[in-house]
Amino acid sequence: MGSPQLHQKEDRLRKELVNARNTADALIHTTEKTMAEMGEKVDADVRMEVEQAINNLKQVVKNENISILRQRTETLKLGQEMHQQHASGGEQANDPSSAPAQNPRQFHVVFP
Numbered sequence: 001m002g003s004p005q006l007h008q009k010e011d012r013l014r015k016e017l018v019n020a021r022n023t024a025d026a027l028i029h030t031t032e033k034t035m036a037e038m039g040e041k042v043d044a045d046v047r048m049e050v051e052q053a054i055n056n057l058k059q060v061v062k063n064e065n066i067s068i069l070r071q072r073t074e075t076l077k078l079g080q081e082m083h084q085q086h087a088s089g090g091e092q093a094n095d096p097s098s099a100p101a102q103n104p105r106q107f108h109v110v111f112p
Contacts, residue, residue: 017066024061024073028054031080046082053079 031054035042042050053076060069 013066017064017069020066020069020073021061024057024069024076027073027076027080028057028061031076034080049082050076050079 031050035047035050053072057069057072057076060072063069
């Protein structure tokens with residue numbers, strides 16, 4: 001009776017989890033590659049925060065908890081944005097509307 005709907009919901013949740021894992025894996029790969037290419041051009045504090053976000057995401061990729069996986073994926077995306085803003089350097093320094101984005105601490109997230 002309710003079995004087809006139950007399986008449909010399980011299938012949908014499984015698909016969401018697989019998609020979240022694929023997104024996380026791709027983001028990890030891209031971020032690691034970018035960090036390696038940039039080398040010493042990346043500020044040590046920014047590098048440390050981005051690497052921590054990568055490690056935190058790697059820990060949950062195999063996890064079944066999709067909300068934690070999405071949260072840490074988003075954190076790594078923000079870390080990657082920090083890196084890109086830092087890499088662009090002074091280009092945004094004269095633009096007052098970009099001033100808050102210049103502070104990497106604004107993206108700091110503490111995990112449970």
